[in-house]
Amino acid sequence: MDKIIIQGGRTLKGEVRISGAKNAALPILVSSLLTDGWNTYSNVPDLKDIQSTKLLLSNLGARIETDGDIIRIDAGGVCNHEAPYDLVRKMRASILVLGPLVARLKKARISLPGGCAIGARPINLHLKGLERLGASIELKHGYVEASADCLKGNEIYLDIATVTGTENLMMAAVLAKGITVLRNAAREPEVIALADVLNKMGSKIEGAGTSVITIQGVSTLHPVSVSIIPDRIETGTFMISAALTRGDVTLLNCEPDHLKATIHKLRLSGARITIEGKQIRVLGGDEILSVDIKTLPYPGFPTDMQAQFMVLMSVANGFSIISETIFENRFIHISELRRIGADIKISGNTAMITGVPTLSGAQVMATDLRASASLILAGLVAEGTTEVNRIYHLDRGYETIEKKFARLGAAIKRVKV
Numbered sequence: 001m002d003k004i005i006i007q008g009g010r011t012l013k014g015e016v017r018i019s020g021a022k023n024a025a026l027p028i029l030v031s032s033l034l035t036d037g038w039n040t041y042s043n044v045p046d047l048k049d050i051q052s053t054k055l056l057l058s059n060l061g062a063r064i065e066t067d068g069d070i071i072r073i074d075a076g077g078v079c080n081h082e083a084p085y086d087l088v089r090k091m092r093a094s095i096l097v098l099g100p101l102v103a104r105l106k107k108a109r110i111s112l113p114g115g116c117a118i119g120a121r122p123i124n125l126h127l128k129g130l131e132r133l134g135a136s137i138e139l140k141h142g143y144v145e146a147s148a149d150c151l152k153g154n155e156i157y158l159d160i161a162t163v164t165g166t167e168n169l170m171m172a173a174v175l176a177k178g179i180t181v182l183r184n185a186a187r188e189p190e191v192i193a194l195a196d197v198l199n200k201m202g203s204k205i206e207g208a209g210t211s212v213i214t215i216q217g218v219s220t221l222h223p224v225s226v227s228i229i230p231d232r233i234e235t236g237t238f239m240i241s242a243a244l245t246r247g248d249v250t251l252l253n254c255e256p257d258h259l260k261a262t263i264h265k266l267r268l269s270g271a272r273i274t275i276e277g278k279q280i281r282v283l284g285g286d287e288i289l290s291v292d293i294k295t296l297p298y299p300g301f302p303t304d305m306q307a308q309f310m311v312l313m314s315v316a317n318g319f320s321i322i323s324e325t326i327f328e329n330r331f332i333h334i335s336e337l338r339r340i341g342a343d344i345k346i347s348g349n350t351a352m353i354t355g356v357p358t359l360s361g362a363q364v365m366a367t368d369l370r371a372s373a374s375l376i377l378a379g380l381v382a383e384g385t386t387e388v389n390r391i392y393h394l395d396r397g398y399e400t401i402e403k404k405f406a407r408l409g410a411a412i413k414r415v416k417v
């Protein structure tokens with residue numbers, strides 16, 4: 001159980017390279033299940049969730065080779081259709097193997113992913129969509145048991161634009177007979193990235209990035225060599241660190257087009273942002289202005305940036321309102337931010353933040369991935385020492401974050417407990 005200790009008050013300056021996107025890498029690595037032969041994936045971030053995905057795929061029978069940020073996967077030998085509880089409980093996104101396994105092996109037995117700190121995280125839409133493609137679904141002893149002799153294309157309307165639901169059903173439909181139309185599909189860049197990889201493998205997917213995705217089923221797919229897109233949430237997190245510390249930080253290897261809502265709101269808060277190709281430079285403003293936020297499905301303001309932006313508003317001039325519309329319990333970080341001196345009131349899914357001149361360092365506890373990032377950000381500006389415990393949450397989604405912040409001048413270190 002490591003912890004991170006930060007001495008607040010440093011101004012961040014310099015360059016930081018953004019890693020590959022966790023939420024693109026997870027479904028793309030899983031898509032290897034849809035074909036035989038060696039797939040090569042580069043720019044894969046070194047994260048706990050990537051380790052979990054490799055363990056899950058090798059448990060199913062895939063062969064995996066890792067060389068730095070390059071991962072090679074051959075699923076030709078996949079014969080086990082079961083994803084056990086002790087693997088799924090570590091990473092909810094394991095449910096992404098459901099669609100590909102039913103498409104490839106005609107059956108799957110996946111432990112039901114439980115909820116997590118931010119919400120119940122049901123998968124009813126994944127299951128309803130698979131049934132629309134002709135799969136039979138049973139829930140037994142905490143497992144989803146799915147089977148289908150032959151998946152058939154169909155119209156699927158998603159009540160909610162679920163990201164992994166869209167990805168799961170896209171991967172099931174690519175080998176189905178006939179045409180599938182996903183309506184109210186998620187539009188996230190990670191969905192587009194997965195569709196691009198599937199098309200490179202020989203699929204016929206149109207409309208990814210819009211709310212209607214059409215998939216023409218094919219009989220076989222072939223292995224590919226692809227690179228993972230940059231992580232837009234890591235990018236946003238570092239942009240906020242520059243604004244918070246009134247620093248001057250240039251982010252390398254990012255995709256500015258994936259962060260339009262975040263950039264817009266950061267500019268309204270007074271940060272000066274210049275974009276040159278794949279680089280974003282953030283100069284902290286003389287003062288931090290209050291800005292209201294409402295999290296929405298892409299291209300709206302991302303829920304995964306809500307906790308981080310709340311830290312910025314905690315030290316802004318004035319009063320701001322943040323509404324969380326995606327998850328029912330994604331304000332857990334507020335109790336910890338209050339211990340660092342933030343003035344935040346909650347009413348339902350709305351947080352009301354009154355900016356304070358300074359935060360004061362304290363011992364705090366991480367509860368989920370993005371909440372732990374917000375506690376690191378708060379520690380960067382809080383007076384004195386902040387100690388963030390349970391940072392295994394952080395390691396799931398940020399690659400050596402303390403080293404990246406230290407290279408920007410932060411007084412931050414990881415301590416083994």
Ligand code: EPZ
Binds near residue numbers: 123161162165304
């Ligand atoms: C993905 O989760 C991301 N994870 C999350 O990132 C992200 O916060 C979320 O999308 C929203 O953008 C990955 O891509 C691995 P959803 P996902 O299905 O797909 C409800 C992070 O920090 N819902 O789009 O699980 C659900 O409860 C993580 O990197 C149903 O009701 O999210 C939620 O309220 C956290 N039934 C809403 O939809 C379903 O069958 C959106 O969830 C599916 C979802």
